[in-house]
Amino acid sequence: MTEKKTDISFFQRYLTIWVLLCMAVGMVVGTFIPAVPQALGKLEISGISIPMAILIWVMIYPMMIKVDFNSVKEVGKNPKGLFLTWVVNWLIKPFTMYGFAWFFLFVVFRRIITSDLATQYLAGAVLLGAAPCTAMVFVWSKLVNGNPAYTVVQVATNDLIILIAFVPIVKFLLGVSNVSVPYGTLFVSVFLFVVIPLVAGVITRIVVTRKNGKDYLEQVFVHKFDNATTIGLLLTLVIIFSSQAKVIMGNPLHIVLIAVPLVIQTFVIFFIAYGAGKLIRLPFDVAAPAGMIGASNFFELAVAVAVALFGTSSPAALATTVGVLTEVPVMLALVRIANGTRGWFADEHLV
Numbered sequence: 001m002t003e004k005k006t007d008i009s010f011f012q013r014y015l016t017i018w019v020l021l022c023m024a025v026g027m028v029v030g031t032f033i034p035a036v037p038q039a040l041g042k043l044e045i046s047g048i049s050i051p052m053a054i055l056i057w058v059m060i061y062p063m064m065i066k067v068d069f070n071s072v073k074e075v076g077k078n079p080k081g082l083f084l085t086w087v088v089n090w091l092i093k094p095f096t097m098y099g100f101a102w103f104f105l106f107v108v109f110r111r112i113i114t115s116d117l118a119t120q121y122l123a124g125a126v127l128l129g130a131a132p133c134t135a136m137v138f139v140w141s142k143l144v145n146g147n148p149a150y151t152v153v154q155v156a157t158n159d160l161i162i163l164i165a166f167v168p169i170v171k172f173l174l175g176v177s178n179v180s181v182p183y184g185t186l187f188v189s190v191f192l193f194v195v196i197p198l199v200a201g202v203i204t205r206i207v208v209t210r211k212n213g214k215d216y217l218e219q220v221f222v223h224k225f226d227n228a229t230t231i232g233l234l235l236t237l238v239i240i241f242s243s244q245a246k247v248i249m250g251n252p253l254h255i256v257l258i259a260v261p262l263v264i265q266t267f268v269i270f271f272i273a274y275g276a277g278k279l280i281r282l283p284f285d286v287a288a289p290a291g292m293i294g295a296s297n298f299f300e301l302a303v304a305v306a307v308a309l310f311g312t313s314s315p316a317a318l319a320t321t322v323g324v325l326t327e328v329p330v331m332l333a334l335v336r337i338a339n340g341t342r343g344w345f346a347d348e349h350l351v
Contacts, residue, residue: 026241062225064201097129124319
């Protein structure tokens with residue numbers, strides 16, 4: 001059998017560069033053509049930005065097509081890796097993210113960041129921590145030669161858990177942070193940016209599979225959208241940074257300061273999941289993707305909810321975009337670490 005290519009696309013490989021360029025473009029537009037973000041800010045329904053909603057659907061819909069929920073039944077024979085993913089993503093990760101962000105924003109950087117800004121940045125970090133990755137995990141899993149069938153199930157079940165766990169976890173942690181967020185707004189955000197694209201993805205998967213077969217779906221159809229998610233993300237960042245221009249110009253150092261707890265959190269969660277995988281004797285091709293899923297974030301959802309809750313120009317939305325900026329270089333570093341420690345694990349496969 002020919003080994004599948006394990007490289008990532010041109011856009012994905014240089015995502016950090018594109019993010020930086022979009023930050024710059026957004027800053028220029030927001031500084032010198034402020035009428036543009038002002039006009040876009042008026043295009044909203046019930047507080048939801050219409051341009052942002054469209055772009056976020058463009059980002060999330062292709063991811064949902066890739067999720068094969070039929071694979072869930074195949075994992076029942078070897079559920080340890082699945083349990084590990086659930087525990088790390090829903091019982092550990094949101095709370096360590098809150099802890100690291102609070103410590104750095106309110107203790108280490110308290111003389112640099114005002115309390116009001118720190119609260120908003122913390123809210124953005126909470127949204128990142130409560131949203132485990134959906135799409136890029138497939139890339140990271142491929143780069144460590146992870147078990148593709150098992151990774152699909154880990155992602156699919158996370159998508160289902162998001163529907164019931166995301167809102168109460170975010171509500172609880174933001175409440176602890178003294179950020180008032182109505183349940184209604186959170187539920188609307190999850191419905192718009194998870195339920196609708198998830199249903200659309202499932203329907204698309206069923207229709208295309210019945211018409212052309214599963215091989216066509218997975219080898220041809222889904223790849224038609226490879227660049228759509230990245231382009232949607234980059235255009236979203238242009239809009240966010242154009243509306244954030246004044247905040248950033250007044251606090252340019254804050255981008256770096258926000259990144260500190262996010263990067264530390266990423267490494268810590270990876271080693272918790274990866275190390276636990278070793279302790280419970282998972283094979284490498286399940287333990288490594290479990291670590292990647294825990295470390296990475298569904299930043300598209302975090303950005304969407306931050307915009308819906310606090311507005312495009314909010315510091316919370318800015319904090320979620322810093323998660324985008326740090327994601328790729330940090331995750332590529334973790335891929336190298338995982339591949340370099342493959343020998344720690346038994347040479348076996350679960351499925």
